[in-house]
Amino acid sequence: QERSTGDRVAKRSVNTLRAAVERAIAHLKDWKIFATRYRGPLTHFALLAKTVTALAFYKKGR
Incomplete structure (x- = not known):
């Protein structure tokens, strides 16, 4: 079933935010060597x- 335009816009904004958070977490994991002894x-x-x-x-x- 096709999604409405409003649903697509809402889903895109949620996915954009989710991707940014996942990138931030990945960057923190890159720096894990400084978090451990x-x-x-x-x-x-x-x-x-x-x-x-x-x-x-x-x-x-x-």
């Missing part, structure tokens, strides 16, 4: 943070 040498932590940041910006720009 870092187990590597502290001398490497700054390089790791810079690398993760660079990769996040690279991924965003693609």
Whole structure:
């Protein structure tokens, strides 16, 4: 059965919001390494943070 125009518009707005929330959750999961205890040498932590940041910006720009 065909949906009415109002139903389609409402569904599209809900799906747009849902997709944005799912993307935000995915980004938080990308940064999970900072939420857990870092187990590597502290001398490497700054390089790791810079690398993760660079990769996040690279991924965003693609």
